[in-house]
Amino acid sequence: MKSFPIVILGGGVVAGYAAKEFVAQSGKKGELAIVTAENALPYERPPLSKGFLAGKEEASDIQISDGAFYRKHGIAVFRNCPVRKVDFRRRRLQSASGKVIGFEQLLIATGSSVRRLKVPGTNRSEVFYLRQMKDSQAIRAQIKRGKRAVVIGSGFIGMEVASVLASHGVRTTMVFPDDRVWKRLFTPPVSTFFERQFAGHGITFMKSDKVVALTHKNHGCQIVLASGNQVPTDFVVAGIGVTPTVELFHRTPLDTDGGIKVNKFLETSVPGVWAAGDIANYPDQIFHRRMRVEHWDNAVEQGRVAMRNMMGQLQPFIHVPYFFSDVFDLSYEFWGDANGHDQVVYRGNMNQKQLSVWWLKKQILCAALIMNRPEEERAVAPRWILRRPRLDPKALQNARNLKSLDTTFGRQD
Numbered sequence: 001m002k003s004f005p006i007v008i009l010g011g012g013v014v015a016g017y018a019a020k021e022f023v024a025q026s027g028k029k030g031e032l033a034i035v036t037a038e039n040a041l042p043y044e045r046p047p048l049s050k051g052f053l054a055g056k057e058e059a060s061d062i063q064i065s066d067g068a069f070y071r072k073h074g075i076a077v078f079r080n081c082p083v084r085k086v087d088f089r090r091r092r093l094q095s096a097s098g099k100v101i102g103f104e105q106l107l108i109a110t111g112s113s114v115r116r117l118k119v120p121g122t123n124r125s126e127v128f129y130l131r132q133m134k135d136s137q138a139i140r141a142q143i144k145r146g147k148r149a150v151v152i153g154s155g156f157i158g159m160e161v162a163s164v165l166a167s168h169g170v171r172t173t174m175v176f177p178d179d180r181v182w183k184r185l186f187t188p189p190v191s192t193f194f195e196r197q198f199a200g201h202g203i204t205f206m207k208s209d210k211v212v213a214l215t216h217k218n219h220g221c222q223i224v225l226a227s228g229n230q231v232p233t234d235f236v237v238a239g240i241g242v243t244p245t246v247e248l249f250h251r252t253p254l255d256t257d258g259g260i261k262v263n264k265f266l267e268t269s270v271p272g273v274w275a276a277g278d279i280a281n282y283p284d285q286i287f288h289r290r291m292r293v294e295h296w297d298n299a300v301e302q303g304r305v306a307m308r309n310m311m312g313q314l315q316p317f318i319h320v321p322y323f324f325s326d327v328f329d330l331s332y333e334f335w336g337d338a339n340g341h342d343q344v345v346y347r348g349n350m351n352q353k354q355l356s357v358w359w360l361k362k363q364i365l366c367a368a369l370i371m372n373r374p375e376e377e378r379a380v381a382p383r384w385i386l387r388r389p390r391l392d393p394k395a396l397q398n399a400r401n402l403k404s405l406d407t408t409f410g411r412q413d
């Protein structure tokens with residue numbers, strides 16, 4: 001049995017950045033191992049629905065670190081090694097093939113698993129999901145073959161995939177249960193803005209509807225919707241959300257309700273066992289409630305903090321949640337958590353494709369979405385969410401220079 005002082009379970013974004021941090025903190029050769037179910041070194045996942053899917057990037061372009069990095073720093077990477085059992089008492093992992101790996105400290109970073117469609121006919125080869133590199137490669141192959149696609153879901157995965165498909169000449173229909181795109185995050189004007197952009201690229205919407213079956217006739221398939229409508233298609237991509245990959249930990253001492261529960265240092269209830277990334281349910285120090293964030297930046301920062309803490313520093317994880325997305329020629333960013341807001345302020349000009357949205361709760365900024373706006377807006381958004389100055393909504397809407405508002409309205413701790 002091989003044993004390591006530190007083992008990372010899961011070889012995704014957390015693992016890639018935690019390994020970099022291990023090296024930055026002068027970790028010694030032979031003291032870190034990554035165990036992953038995938039047949040790849042840790043890679044960036046966001047390009048899977050953007051440049052990689054579009055064929056602009058290849059596998060080597062999206063690696064977080066290349067093979068030479070892991071060899072040089074003596075970091076063992078066990079690929080194709082799905083773990084089936086974690087023995088916290090004896091501090092061991094066991095893989096599906098029977099391989100046993102011991103650990104002194106463990107960082108759990110098993111990420112998320114895609115939700116699958118559960119209606120008749122969807123177990124067919126025309127239905128695709130997107131989580132891993134091989135999924136993106138499979139959809140990429142369809143882009144070359146298929147002329148028509150249905151994308152189910154209107155969150156960021158659905159929107160990004162639809163934009164890549166339409167950009168490659170695939171006639172794309174989006175089907176989703178809400179009455180507007182990404183209703184959970186966008187305000188009505190923002191949904192309208194994106195819907196116009198999508199319609200302008202030839203994407204059609206079937207809103208407030210859901211798939212009840214997939215049928216097959218001759219060589220084609222049809223999506224059957226609850227409304228009775230049917231949409232013929234060559235292939236289907238379902239982006240209907242993810243769930244934290246926690247099955248492995250159900251009958252263990254870990255609390256797996258809503259992700260793996262950790263404290264503010266990202267340590268679980270088992271000493272020396274930590275969790276980070278999509279899977280971690282952590283007590284947020286800014287919003288003062290438990291959160292689980294399924295975004296890249298959270299995985300990067302939690303991976304770094306968890307590694308530093310495993311190596312002896314004890315730092316709380318204090319970080320403004322952040323997310324970015326690209327559709328067509330538009331890139332936007334989002335900071336914070338809009339839950340519980342009581343007011344929304346808009347800046348910019350949607351007709352010129354530049355806008356920012358500011359969600360306030362009792363005049364304190366809780367979230368901001370920014371697209372094509374001056375750099376100072378990007379700079380103040382996370383700072384205000386962290387420092388909580390009281391903002392006058394009118395001034396926020398009309399001010400030419402946002403930085404001036406910081407001093408005008410002071411700081412509220």
Ligand SMILES: Cc1cc2nc3c(=O)[nH]c(=O)nc-3n(C[C@H](O)[C@H](O)[C@H](O)COP(=O)(O)OP(=O)(O)OC[C@H]3O[C@@H](n4cnc5c(N)ncnc54)[C@H](O)[C@@H]3O)c2cc1C
Pocket residue numbers: 009010011012013014015035036037038044045046047048049081082083084109110111112130131132157245248276277278279293294295296297299322323324325326
């Ligand atoms: C297509 C796509 C596009 C995205 N785009 C964006 C974006 O634009 N902006 C943004 O902010 N976020 C984006 N995200 C989200 C972001 O990539 C994730 O939040 C991030 O990857 C989470 O990192 P993680 O390390 O927690 O999990 P992951 O990166 O998913 O890694 C989990 C790893 O654990 C492995 N694993 C799971 N179970 C086991 C087991 N039992 N044994 C061994 N290994 C196991 C998996 O195989 C995988 O390698 C995107 C995600 C996807 C899928």
